[in-house]
Amino acid sequence: MAKLKVIAACGSGMGSSQIIKMKLEKVFKKLGLDAEIYHTNVGDAKSQANNYDVVFCSESLVSTFGKTTATVIGLKNLLSEQEMTTKVQEKIIDANK
Amino acid sequence: MDILMSVWEFFQNNILVKPQFFIGFIVFVGYMLLGKPIYECLAGFIKATVGYMILGVASGGLVGNFRPVLVGLKDRFELSAAVIDPYFGQAAAQMSVENVGRSFSMMMMVLLIAFSMNMLFVFFRKYTKIRTLFITGHVMVQQSSTALWLVLFCFPQLQDPQVVGMLGVLLGTYWAVASNLTVEPVAKLTEGGGFATGHQQMVGIFLVSKLAKKIGDPKKSLENLHLPGFLSIFNENVVATGILMTVFFGAIITVLGPDLMHSIDKSFGKNQNFLFYIVEKSFYFAVYLTILQLGVRMFVSELTNSFQGISEKILPGSLPAVDCAATYGFGHPNAVTFGFLFGALGQFLAIMGLIVFNSPILIISGFVPLFFDNATFAVFANRLGGIRAAAIIPFFSGMIQVLGGGFAAYYFTTGNFGGWHGNFDWDTLWPVIGVIMNNLQYVGVAAVVIILLAIPQILYQRNKDTYFVIAEDFDKYKEIMAKKQGVSVDDVVID
Numbered sequence: 316m317a318k319l320k321v322i323a324a325c326g327s328g329m330g331s332s333q334i335i336k337m338k339l340e341k342v343f344k345k346l347g348l349d350a351e352i353y354h355t356n357v358g359d360a361k362s363q364a365n366n367y368d369v370v371f372c373s374e375s376l377v378s379t380f381g382k383t384t385a386t387v388i389g390l391k392n393l394l395s396e397q398e399m400t401t402k403v404q405e406k407i408i409d410a411n412k
Numbered sequence: 413m414d415i416l417m418s419v420w421e422f423f424q425n426n427i428l429v430k431p432q433f434f435i436g437f438i439v440f441v442g443y444m445l446l447g448k449p450i451y452e453c454l455a456g457f458i459k460a461t462v463g464y465m466i467l468g469v470a471s472g473g474l475v476g477n478f479r480p481v482l483v484g485l486k487d488r489f490e491l492s493a494a495v496i497d498p499y500f501g502q503a504a505a506q507m508s509v510e511n512v513g514r515s516f517s518m519m520m521m522v523l524l525i526a527f528s529m530n531m532l533f534v535f536f537r538k539y540t541k542i543r544t545l546f547i548t549g550h551v552m553v554q555q556s557s558t559a560l561w562l563v564l565f566c567f568p569q570l571q572d573p574q575v576v577g578m579l580g581v582l583l584g585t586y587w588a589v590a591s592n593l594t595v596e597p598v599a600k601l602t603e604g605g606g607f608a609t610g611h612q613q614m615v616g617i618f619l620v621s622k623l624a625k626k627i628g629d630p631k632k633s634l635e636n637l638h639l640p641g642f643l644s645i646f647n648e649n650v651v652a653t654g655i656l657m658t659v660f661f662g663a664i665i666t667v668l669g670p671d672l673m674h675s676i677d678k679s680f681g682k683n684q685n686f687l688f689y690i691v692e693k694s695f696y697f698a699v700y701l702t703i704l705q706l707g708v709r710m711f712v713s714e715l716t717n718s719f720q721g722i723s724e725k726i727l728p729g730s731l732p733a734v735d736c737a738a739t740y741g742f743g744h745p746n747a748v749t750f751g752f753l754f755g756a757l758g759q760f761l762a763i764m765g766l767i768v769f770n771s772p773i774l775i776i777s778g779f780v781p782l783f784f785d786n787a788t789f790a791v792f793a794n795r796l797g798g799i800r801a802a803a804i805i806p807f808f809s810g811m812i813q814v815l816g817g818g819f820a821a822y823y824f825t826t827g828n829f830g831g832w833h834g835n836f837d838w839d840t841l842w843p844v845i846g847v848i849m850n851n852l853q854y855v856g857v858a859a860v861v862i863i864l865l866a867i868p869q870i871l872y873q874r875n876k877d878t879y880f881v882i883a884e885d886f887d888k889y890k891e892i893m894a895k896k897q898g899v900s901v902d903d904v905v906i907d
């Protein structure tokens with residue numbers, strides 16, 4: 316698979332999105348996926364979503380994204396590597412098979 | 413010896429008292445210690461330094477944009493005013509510190525000492541009973557800024573090293589003790605999510621977890637409620653700030669009138685329409701806030717990264733205390749909106765109260781406390797006390813934010829620069845700490861630290877058998893509770 320462009324988003328683009336990003340970096344490494352991961356606020360992510368392959372955010376923010384070419388993945392626990400691994404496996408790896 | 417002295421003097425004059433270089437320097441040294449290649453150290457230095465300089469431009473812009481309105485209010489009504497928001501508070505604190513001729517570099521040193529204190533507390537948790545490490549970088553910057561001004565306000569004669577040392581201990585104790593208070597509420601909400609809250613309303617979360625079940629019934633939850641869709645625009649920071657500021661500054665500037673504004677604000681063009689002037693002025697707050705956040709993000713992301721690494725490597729078995737928004741995924745989306753709405757209602761009523769009762773200070777709602785504090789409270793309140801608690805608690809929290817923030821901005825004079833921190837703990841606990849420090853001086857500081865450190869001990873005495881288990885292994889905690897209640901693990905009631 317080509318290098319993935321990933322963005323993590325949260326309300327202010329400061330706290331939670333950076334946590335998601337740091338956890339994602341580990342998960343992607345473990346799964347052997349090559350990815351560039353950024354983090355920002357929801358408004359910014361929404362307007363740029365089409366430039367990315369995958370968007371990660373809290374489940375409560377998924378509906379803000381509406382129609383986009385990126386895969387939007389909602390997380391319940393922003394710190395759970397287990398939840399991220401399952402969702403990356405299902406929505407990125409399996410979906411691209 | 414002379415050479416050493418002049419090297420130190422050079423360092424002091426060019427790096428130590430210049431916060432932008434000081435922060436860059438810390439990042440540079442930190443990266444060197446981590447064994448990163450020199451070009452990455454240099455990149456980190458540049459990002460941190462530029463990030464801080466961006467912050468400086470934005471703080472100046474924020475306060476400068478506010479100044480004509482402050483002058484107008486003073487002129488006409490003998491009033492001062494403050495936006496209760498951590499970014500406005502940080503800018504006002506920075507201006508206050510620099511206004512008395514002190515270096516804002518101290519903020520960064522305070523942050524590092526306080527973080528180290530928190531680490532020590534966790535390391536010796538057998539004795540201190542502290543289970544959490546505060547790692548929310550941007551919040552640590554904001555709180556260090558405001559707390560630095562509180563100490564300089566109460567101890568104007570104190571030398572820099574003493575200020576930094578004393579405040580480092582005080583703030584580190586608060587971070588450790590307050591985030592430790594959120595362990596139980598967050599673990600129960602997230603069913604052992606593996607984190608605690610390290611933000612601006614930690615004492616608030618603890619109070620909500622105690623009060624909510626008395627106020628309502630969790631079975632009458634707000635999940636079935638249908639909220640209007642337009643409220644989702646408040647999810648975007650810029651939009652929300654733009655709307656809030658236009659409403660508040662629109663009202664204030666309209667009362668002041670175009671003639672007065674023409675005479676005090678040169679940026680109000682002769683032929684410019686009054687309405688468009690108001691909108692432009694209000695939107696400038698969104699502009700500077702966006703720039704400010706960009707700057708903070710640039711130098712804080714380096715910081716948070718290393719804090720996160722430390723918490724995982726050095727302190728296994730402890731919980732990281734992170735941004736309050738991490739809890740939102742465990743509550744219904746309605747709870748977040750509900751908290752924001754009822755918090756706003758409480759704030760607006762309290763602001764009207766300030767005007768009616770001729771308060772010497774006018775408070776303007778800021779987005780961050782309004783949204784993040786009250787949304788968090790509603791998430792916890794809904795779980796324990798349903799829709800009734802999720803409405804009543806944010807409503808009163810909103811009122812407390814305005815009254816406590818108003819008092820603080822007036823008493824600690826940051827109203828002169830138009831801002832106060834404004835989040836729940838900084839409208840309740842911290843003004844009290846400030847008043848104690850101001851009146852009892854060193855005795856007060858010592859008393860505050862001792863009282864804070866006693867809190868985890870009391871919590872531990874009450875639940876010795878589960879105190880550490882709930883943070884380390886939630887399934888085991890459930891088993892213990894099931895045994896206590898005499899039911900199977902599936903039927904255990906956790907509240």
